[in-house]
Amino acid sequence: MSTFLYIIKRFIQAVPLLFIISIIAFTLLKCTPIDPLASMRANPSVSRSAIKAEEERLGLNKPAPVQYFYWAGNALQGNLGISSTGAPVIERLTAHAGNTLMLNILVILLTWTIALPSGIYAAVHRAQFIDKVFGILSAIGMSMPAFLLAFLLMVLALVTGLLPIGGLTSADFGELSFFDQVIDIAHHLIIPVTVLTCISLAGIQRQVRSNLLDVLRADYVRTARAKGLPENRVIYKHALRNAINPLITILGFEFAGLLSGAALTEMVLSYPGLGKLTLDAMLTKDMNMVMASIMMGAIMLVTGNLFADVLLKFTDPRISHD
Amino acid sequence: MAAQAPALASTKVSRRTVFKGLWKDNVARAALIVLACFYAAAALADLITPYGMEFNDAAYGNAPATLIHIQDEKGNLTAPYVFHMQQENDPVTYKQIFVILPDTKYPIKLFCKGDPYKLLGLIPMDLHLFGVDAPARIFLLGADMNGRDNFSRLFFGAQKSLTIGFLGLLIAFPIGIIYGGISGYLGGLADNFMMRFAEAIMSIPSLYLLIGLAAILPLGMSSSQRFALITVILSFISWASLARVIRGMVLSIREEEFVQAAKSLGMTDFQNIIKHVIPQTSSYLIIAATLQVPNFILAESGLSLIGLGIQQPDASWGNMLKAALDQPNELVNQPWLLAPGFLIFVTILCFNCVGDVLRDVLDPKLAGGR
Secondary structure, eight states: OHHHHHHHHHHHHHHHHHHHHHHHHHHHHHHSSOOTTHHHHHOTTSOHHHHHHHHHHHTTTSOHHHHHHHHHHHHHTTOOOBOTTSSBHHHHHHHHHHHHHHHHHHHHHHHHHHHHHHHHHHHHTTTSHHHHHHHHHHHHHHHSOHHHHHHHHHHHHHHHOOSOOSSSSOTTGGGSOHHHHHHHHHHHHHHHHHHHHHHHHHHHHHHHHHHHHHHHTSHHHHHHHHTTOOHHHIIIIIIHHHHHHHHHHHHHHHHHHHHHHHHHHHHHTTOOSHHHHHHHHHHTTOHHHHHHHHHHHHHHHHHHHHHHHHHHHHHOTTOOOO | OTTHHHHHHHHHHHHHHHHHHHHHSHHHHHHHHHHHHHHHHHHTHHHHSSSOTTOBOGGGTTOOOOOOEEEOTTSOEEEEEEEEEEEEEOTTTOOEEEEEEEEEEEEOEEEEEEEEEEETTTEEEEEEEEEOOTTSOOOTTOBOTTOBBHHHHHHHHHHHHHHHHHHHHHHHHHHHHHHHHHHHHHOHHHHHHHHHHHHHHHTSOHHHHHHHHHHHSOSSOOHHHHHHHHHHHHHHHHHHHHHHHHHHHHHHHTTSHHHHHHHHTTOOHHHHIIIIIGGGGHHHHHHHHHHHHHHHHHHHHHHHHTTSSSOTTSOOHHHHHHHHHHOGGGGTTOGGGGHHHHHHHHHHHHHHHHHHHHHHHHOGGGSOOO
């Protein structure tokens, strides 16, 4: 029950946070010298009455704080306005956010399935050859800018011709059967997933290793060994379980880092995700879209941290959150 | 005063041991040497490079890397020379190609005269380490689409990309330290409010925040103004996490007896924070600073890469990479377009290596089983 209450409490705490974020983002965008409706005005296919309605809805003729409440009120009702193409912001936003979420979840799953065993192996075989190789690889991975790796894989794709070099779907996507569509998306996901996995893998493998090494020095591990438990049991049953807990907090942070790293990778690989959407919207001065996607990024990040906190509560009963 | 003297002496000694510790480590020493070379190259960019940052030769747009010949027609070794190249269209594919005009050889000259510049911004000079006579050009890494020398621009790009990290620290750290210090020291409602604000900043994914901030920049600024404002923007996204850590440290330090003692002796809160609390966090700060520089470099290059950072004709490693972003298909023909990316990678690698070793030296508790 207390766990349930805790989840509710953390959820309620996230609300004022998002409120402050929205004020910051709104203030920021109000400082820009850009007319938020400029691109709509320039687009002849957006009717004059639609622009008028949008002006009315945003309260552009009123002072900025009032405009904020207009925006917030509309946003709470799910109305994020229309983008410069004339379509509602929310449609493209959800599609792109979904793509980013899919990419990030795949990356996190893949990262942890590789990082855990390799981190454990490196810790157990500390200072041996393989551990040193892992150490060098993770140092390289931690210093490698995601966009450089994306470029390198793109060159590889161009030279071999085996992989598509950008986007999420082929040109003939609409004509494919469902099964082929899945294959097509998977094919396009290989490069972005590889790039982001390599980048985040490096740091996490290091953390797994150093956490496990810390725990392996603990008294209860010595006790376990002293009473004659087989080494496998000591490592997997006694040490690993305790080494995992701090990693779950990292999982939350990792999600945050991924969102930003993914944004640049998305732009380089023209992957239709939230990052590319934000950049394109900013370049076309589509302010409704920029505001909405900044908020969406923040919501995903806050949710990610919340998720990690809740997970931690489940795995570590010692933690009492006050 | 008497009480302060030994403390000062001890920090001096430890500073020397810190550097010794860094120098003793092979990796850290190599990293320090590489970084020193990079910074020296950036400082002496005008002298080392054959062309200035804004020099362009439109006839050489998108030219490939200039080949340096060291053999004459008979195969005998000679002093290195290059040929003049001319832009033509392939008669079959209409693709732009460059043909060598083998009539005249242009020997590479050392310490030749070229574009005038001011060394280190002070000494007027026109000597360049190497170069060739016009109309031939020596473009070691090819030319960009405007016919500017990629090789030279790497050096000028380094001037911006390498300094932005430190300039950013100069802004972000004082803000982070003072904000975190005040928040932790005051505690209570003020602390609660200040930390919620910092958390909100941290909860916007940094690149999205950067894009939003970059949009505020008015158009038509001079390049140095733009550089300064981008530095401010980059600092704006990085002070919050530092403030949080400092606050946590201050929360525990302010309970220590010497802080309480100073308080009971009538020292004001602000003086107490500056004089007693913040110096206690110094070893963390040094480590954090070293590890924060790469983030600044990365953020600058990311921002310039997507066209919101340093603008042409100024060079930065990020905006040079933009050529690769704009024409990805050219990467196979012109792999040197990725050169700035590799320099960013090497720089970050070096900073990370130094930071790691520095952490082991300064704070063995944090070493993490290595």
